[in-house]
Every structure is written in structure tokens, then in C-alpha cells.
Amino acid sequence: MGSQRGPGRGPVVVVADFLGAYSLRLIPGIREVLQARDVPLLVHVNDYFTPGVSRLLRDIVAGGDLRAAIVLPMSKAQSHDDLDELLTAHPHVPAVALGTASGQRPTVRADNRAGMAALVRHVLDEGGAQRTVLVRGVRHHVDSLEREAAVREALAERGLLLEEALVVEGGFSRDVTYDAISALVRAGHRFDAVIALNDEMALAAVDALHDHGLDVPGDVLVTGFDDDEMFHPRCTLTTVSQQLHHQGRRAAELVLELLDGAPPRDVLVETTLVRRSSTARALSGATRVAAPVPAGARLDMVPAGQAAATNAALDMNRAFMSCTSEQDVLRELGSKLPRLQVSRCFVVLHEPGSEERPRERDGRLELVHPGGGTHPGAEDAPRFPVADLLPAGLRHELEHGTLLLQPLGVRGHELGYVLYEQESLLQHTAEVLRMDVSLALDTIARHRELETTVSRRTEQLRREIDVRERAEADLRAANAELRRSLHRDGLTGIANRSAFDEHLAWAWGHHLGDGGELSLLFVDVDCFKLYNDTYGHLRGDAALRAVARAVEASALAQGDLAARFGGEEFAVILPATGPAGALVVAQRMRQEVRRCAIEHRASLVVPWLTISIGIATVRPRAELQPRDLVEAADGAVYAAKAAGRNRAVVASAVPVRLPPR
Structure with missing residues (x-):
């Protein structure tokens, strides 16, 4: 049905998978042109860490009232291919590709x-x-x-x-x-x-x-x-300037041409040597040179508004740690939105799917800012198809300005979405509203599911005496899951030292029986005391959480465990992994931390946060103990730091500890 429709009268959607320096210079140009024609703009920011296209975007393209789409380059090939397939299947949404040759739709690119x-x-x-x-x-x-x-x-x-x-x-x-x-x-x-x-x-x-x-x-x-x-x-x-602001303007102009019935065409934007x-x-006296930085200027300074938003985000993140319900999370979010420079904000959480409409999803409006307050789980909270983005009484909010749309969820599991507006787009706010709110809601949802499971299975045990043994086994499994949740580090959310010790003992015993290789990575955040001294402990905590997410995201195999070992130290257990495989994981980890782009101007290495990694591998046998592997990895990380930090070093061997005479 969608392919038979013409362009809608709703917003033009910009699709990006990351709100960074590139997109933040393109979007203002797009906004300028569309605002001049009173065309609303919706910026959908996909989850960078999840390949493919969000189900939310599929919903609004298939069932929403979009006028057109402007597609920014996707970082992952699967996301690019899925988006191409989605737009091809719904030609009622005219689309322009920005920055990457499409072959299927008009393109705006730099020369x-x-x-x-x-x-x-x-x-x-x-x-x-x-x-x-x-x-x-x-x-x-x-x-x-x-x-x-x-x-x-x-x-x-x-x-x-x-x-x-x-x-x-x-x-x-x-x-x-x-x-x-x-x-x-x-x-x-x-x-x-x-x-x-x-x-x-x-x-x-x-x-x-x-x-x-x-x-x-x-x-x-x-x-x-x-x-x-x-x-x-x-x-x-x-360097060469791509004229990103101008590219954004040309992309918006091209979209308006398509909506006015003009034939599709490609645009090549002139570049400028800087x-x-x-x-x-x-250089010579007649050569145009970029203006120098004035003497005494601080290159590390950020606008006061961005600094205030960053402080508010850190306060909110700290407050989330004590939240025990969705209402707590949304109340904290609502109280911080003015300091985050958010002028409008709507949070929608998904309703469970119904048997009558398995392919359609409803959402419930949980937060309206300004003035609407929060009402999580309330019976009178408006329910509506998520393809509409907002309930009927608020659909007019989509008809003006620029709204950013970000799915809320963890590991590809979508919980809902946040729709908000800022006069000046700030990358940090986008990351907070996506990652921190998602993690807080996901943690609460998982604990609620776990508590419900334990309660239900306990009741089954009481009522089903004839199947007591099976019910008790289920109860033990649920309680084991509860215990595992207590083995999470309170600051970073990954496994803690206790979980590390238990998992290492298990992996050691497993490979003591099969003779396989066991690797251990010790990870140390470089110059972290200098980071805390420079930026304060609040940002230090936020930096540790970012590093923990990067470390955990790098351990991909079943049986791998990433844990906080203590302070700024992390450890990763890699069963059935030799030195070559462990080195691959270590390099992936350094890349993930680099992608976090955490400024560290006091670092003795480079002006951003880095890690040093020690790697040790052993085939467990009777004359060795797990602590021998720990000491070897610890020695390797000290070697990495002594060699200049920001690198991974593999221990040559795990020494055999001789018994005392």
C-alpha cells in the first residue's frame, strides 16, 4: 500500500548512525533551507553499535507521513544495505544520498x-x-x-x-x-x-x-x-574543506526540487584548499592561510552552554544509579532537560505487541517537556501507533522546527524512543539521551523481569507440590541470575572482582581437563590520576564507564568475561584463546576506546584517553595456579606502560612457581 502513496506532508527525515563532527556540520545547512520553506526536519540517529536499521525507522518509513529522506553515510555496510532496501521498498518517500555515491537515488557529494x-x-x-x-x-x-x-x-x-x-x-x-x-x-x-x-x-x-x-x-x-x-x-x-554546511544546504535544496516534481540529479560540491x-x-605572503589561534587562547575550551549541558548530563547519570523505577528515571531526566538545553522532549516506551496486530506496535507517551510531566505506566497515558511518533493531540509538534529522534534500547532490543529539540545541536546530549537513558531503563526492566520470574516460580513451587523438584530447579536458576546481577560493578555496570575470581577458577578447571589454552588480558587506563586531577572525579567516573563499555564490547565469544579488577584496572578472561586471538581482542579494545574520543589533555601519551594492555596465555596444568596467569598478565601490562603506554604487550611465558623447600 505504501508504494502507491505520494509524498507525505510531515517532516523531512535525515538518517544518520552517529551524531559527530561530520553530521553536526551538515545538519545546520539542511535546517536553514528547510526552515526557509517552513518544512519541519526530523533527524533519526541510528544505534551506531547495532548493525542494520532500527525497527523504529522501518515503522515510520512504512507507516508514517514523511515527505522525504536525506541519507548520510552509514558506518557499517549492513546498515547501508538495509537502508537502501528500505527506501527502495517505499518509493513514496523520495530520498537523497549525502556524501556517498548511491546509484539508486540523487546524490550530493564533495568534489x-x-x-x-x-x-x-x-x-x-x-x-x-x-x-x-x-x-x-x-x-x-x-x-x-x-x-x-x-x-x-x-x-x-x-x-x-x-x-x-x-x-x-x-x-x-x-x-x-x-x-x-x-x-x-x-x-x-x-x-x-x-x-x-x-x-x-x-x-x-x-x-x-x-x-x-x-x-x-x-x-x-x-x-x-x-x-x-x-x-x-x-x-x-x-587540508581540503568539503564545505559540509554547503553540502547540507544543497541536499535540502535537492529534496525540495524532488518534492516540486523536478527530475532527479546529482550535485558535486566544490572543495577548498586550506x-x-x-x-x-x-607558503608565501600572497598565499591565503587559515587564521592563527590568538595568543593565550585556550584551544581546549568549549562553549559555556556545552559545558553546562555536560555537567547536567554527569549529574543525571549519577542520579540514575539510584533509580529503581521508570518513574524515577523519567523524573530525573525531566528535571535536567532545561540544563541540557533541550527545549522540547517526548519519551515514548513501547507497549507489548498484541496477537491481533503482531506486525504493528503501539507506544505510550511517558514524558512531555515542557509542561506535560511524567506518567510512566499510568492507565491514562496516551497509546498510539509508533509510526505516528506522537499521539493525535501532539502531532502538531512534528510540523515545525528540528526534532532529533533516537531509539532507546540496549544490544538491539528497542524499549522506545526519545524525540527532542535543541537550538544548537550538542553531540554530548545526544549520547546521554541515547546511551545513559537506555541503560537506566534497560537495567530497571531486566530487574523487574527477574523479580517477576522469581515471584512466579516461587508461587508455582507452593502450588505444584507434585512437581516440586522441577519447580525448585527453576527457582535455583532464577536465583542464580539474581546472584549474577549482584556480581556487577556498581560504577561501570560490568562484572566485578568477585565475578572475575569465580569465572577464572571455572575457566582454569575447564582447561585443566581438556588441555586447551586460556588467555588473560589486564587493561589499565593510562594516566588516569592525571585525568581525575584535570577533569574531576565525576568525569573520571563517566570515563571509566565508557572504557568499561568498550572493554566489554570487545569480548565477543561465548565464555569471555570482562570485569572491573579495581580502580582504573580491568581484566578480560578469554577461554579457548591463544596469544594471537588475545592480541586481536586487545587491538579491538584499543580501537573501541579510541572511538569513544574522550579528551585527556593532561595525558603523557596523546591528548585523549588511552589504555595499556598486558596479555598472558597458558595451558593450565597441575604445577601452575590461576594466580600465576594473573601475575604474568600484570607484568605484561607494566611492560606496556614502561614501553610508552597506549599499546598491548604479550608476556613471553607464564613462570612455574616452585614449591617451598
Whole structure:
């Protein structure tokens, strides 16, 4: 039925999987154009950690009254494919792709080739570079392919060939790039320029060169692409601006053209070369250079409003720890919304599905801000199809302004959603309203389910004397689940030291019988005392929770256990895992912590939070004890810290403890 409809009269939806620097510079441009035409905007932020498209988005595309969609690049291939499939199945929602070539719908993209060609000309013609290193992105990524082709073409125009020995894989990743540039320097390769296909890799190259005694730009010119405006203590980065604000405007204009009946077309947005200090020896008095930072300015300062919102988020997170009901959570959320600079907010929780309408879902409105208060679970709380987003009496709220829509849930289990508006979009608020509220509601729901299970099974035991043995077994299982919930760390929510000790004893005994390998990872947050001294214990607690989520998300196999060992130390037990597999988990863990992007300007390593990891592996046998494995992993993490931190070190062997004479 949906495919026979025309465009709706509701909002235009922007679909993103992360509210970060990229999307936060695109959305204001989209909003400007739509506001001028009195077209409301809805920004749906998918769960970055869950591949695919949320069921909520499927509901509103299939059954809602959307005018059109603007699709931002998806970080995961499955999310990209699912979204393409969803929009193809519902052509009544015209769509524009932003930033990534679609092939199925009109696209707005930056002119990668022209921007990269201008950058190469700057490095060669103005900088006089003779031997250039190229740091690739992802081999099959369209931006990476186009930018690399432009580099090769610009060199060929001058009769130069790119030396393949100087082409390295960066994977759009800081750590991969740092290692690749370091390897080039150690191998004795000589070069005077590094062209990286995005800014993150370029800044990693700056660090690698500096750590090997090379000056930027004195010895080597370094350039990036994207103009992410990342702060770096050693230089400002020459790069190419994608004109993201303008891209957003053009995408909105293209959507309006489609709604007015114009034929689809693609738009290529001009890029701009931005010269900064990383190529300073290539600059002249007539060259346009990005304005320097005024003397004495603090580059780490954030707007006062954002700082206030961050403090409110930390207060709310702390308050959530003592909440025992949905009403407690929503009351705390409602009280903090003004400090979070949220002007409008609606929280909807899902009603259980009905047998009569298994494919349709109803929601109940639990919070309305301002003025509506909270009424979780109340009989008179409005119920309505979630495809409508709001009940009939509030549907007018969707007809103006810009609303952000985020599913609430954990590990792909959707509990509901939050719909809110901010005058200035703040990434931190989006993360709080998605992650912290989701975790608080999920914890309460799971405890309620557990309590209900125990109560029901206890009653069964009393009534069904003839099946007492089976009922008692069920009761023991439920009580065991309750005990496991008591083995969670109160601050981080992951397993605690007691759970670690029990699980290690179990894994040791298991492999003592089958002769398999058992690995243990010790994880230490680098320079954490300096972090607490700089940012305070409230942000220190929030940082530990983020690291704990990253550590737990990296232990994927059945039987793995991530636990807080104490203070800023974590431990991960990996049954049936050798040193190579443990190292893969450790590197995944470092990447997950890096994605958290937690600023740490006092760090002795890099200006963000990092971890050091010690790895030890053993085949349990009679002459060894679990503490021998613990001591080996502890020694390895000290070796990692002694080697400069922000790395993983594998213990050479687990020493055999000799019995006393």
C-alpha cells in the first residue's frame, strides 16, 4: 500500500548512525533551507553499535507521513544495505544520498578529485616536494579511490610516478597510520611529504614523524583531507574543506526540487584548499592561510552552554544509579532537560505487541517537556501507533522546527524512543539521551523481569507440590541470575572482582581437563590520576564507564568475561584463546576506546584517553595456579606502560612457581 502513496506532508527525515563532527556540520545547512520553506526536519540517529536499521525507522518509513529522506553515510555496510532496501521498498518517500555515491537515488557529494588535485599542486609546486608518501584510506571506499586517483593523476601531469614502496595502508585509522609511517622511517625510506586521504591519518603521521625525530614541516610536509578542525599540539593541518554546511544546504535544496516534481540529479560540491602550518615552508605572503589561534587562547575550551549541558548530563547519570523505577528515571531526566538545553522532549516506551496486530506496535507517551510531566505506566497515558511518533493531540509538534529522534534500547532490543529539540545541536546530549537513558531503563526492566520470574516460580513451587523438584530447579536458576546481577560493578555496570575470581577458577578447571589454552588480558587506563586531577572525579567516573563499555564490547565469544579488577584496572578472561586471538581482542579494545574520543589533555601519551594492555596465555596444568596467569598478565601490562603506554604487550611465558623447600 505504501508504494502507491505520494509524498507525505510531515517532516523531512535525515538518517544518520552517529551524531559527530561530520553530521553536526551538515545538519545546520539542511535546517536553514528547510526552515526557509517552513518544512519541519526530523533527524533519526541510528544505534551506531547495532548493525542494520532500527525497527523504529522501518515503522515510520512504512507507516508514517514523511515527505522525504536525506541519507548520510552509514558506518557499517549492513546498515547501508538495509537502508537502501528500505527506501527502495517505499518509493513514496523520495530520498537523497549525502556524501556517498548511491546509484539508486540523487546524490550530493564533495568534489574529491578537484580538492585533492589542488592539494597535490600545493605540495609539489609551492612546497617543492620530490618524494611523496601516500596514505590510503579503505581500499574499496569511493572517497579513498577518488582521492588516490587524483594524487596519481596530479603526479603524472608533472611526469612523476608514485613510488609503490611509499604507498601505505592507513584504513582511515589513526593507529594503523602511525604504525605504517613509523615502519617507513625505520626502513630508511627518504621522503619529504606525506599526503593522507583524511585528517585523522594525517595527524597520526605528524605524531609518527615527530616520535622518530623528524620535523613537520621542516623535514616533511603533511596534508590531510576533510578539514575536521582537529586540535593538535604540534601544528595546524593543511587540508581540503568539503564545505559540509554547503553540502547540507544543497541536499535540502535537492529534496525540495524532488518534492516540486523536478527530475532527479546529482550535485558535486566544490572543495577548498586550506593552507596551514603543516606545510608552512610552502607558503608565501600572497598565499591565503587559515587564521592563527590568538595568543593565550585556550584551544581546549568549549562553549559555556556545552559545558553546562555536560555537567547536567554527569549529574543525571549519577542520579540514575539510584533509580529503581521508570518513574524515577523519567523524573530525573525531566528535571535536567532545561540544563541540557533541550527545549522540547517526548519519551515514548513501547507497549507489548498484541496477537491481533503482531506486525504493528503501539507506544505510550511517558514524558512531555515542557509542561506535560511524567506518567510512566499510568492507565491514562496516551497509546498510539509508533509510526505516528506522537499521539493525535501532539502531532502538531512534528510540523515545525528540528526534532532529533533516537531509539532507546540496549544490544538491539528497542524499549522506545526519545524525540527532542535543541537550538544548537550538542553531540554530548545526544549520547546521554541515547546511551545513559537506555541503560537506566534497560537495567530497571531486566530487574523487574527477574523479580517477576522469581515471584512466579516461587508461587508455582507452593502450588505444584507434585512437581516440586522441577519447580525448585527453576527457582535455583532464577536465583542464580539474581546472584549474577549482584556480581556487577556498581560504577561501570560490568562484572566485578568477585565475578572475575569465580569465572577464572571455572575457566582454569575447564582447561585443566581438556588441555586447551586460556588467555588473560589486564587493561589499565593510562594516566588516569592525571585525568581525575584535570577533569574531576565525576568525569573520571563517566570515563571509566565508557572504557568499561568498550572493554566489554570487545569480548565477543561465548565464555569471555570482562570485569572491573579495581580502580582504573580491568581484566578480560578469554577461554579457548591463544596469544594471537588475545592480541586481536586487545587491538579491538584499543580501537573501541579510541572511538569513544574522550579528551585527556593532561595525558603523557596523546591528548585523549588511552589504555595499556598486558596479555598472558597458558595451558593450565597441575604445577601452575590461576594466580600465576594473573601475575604474568600484570607484568605484561607494566611492560606496556614502561614501553610508552597506549599499546598491548604479550608476556613471553607464564613462570612455574616452585614449591617451598
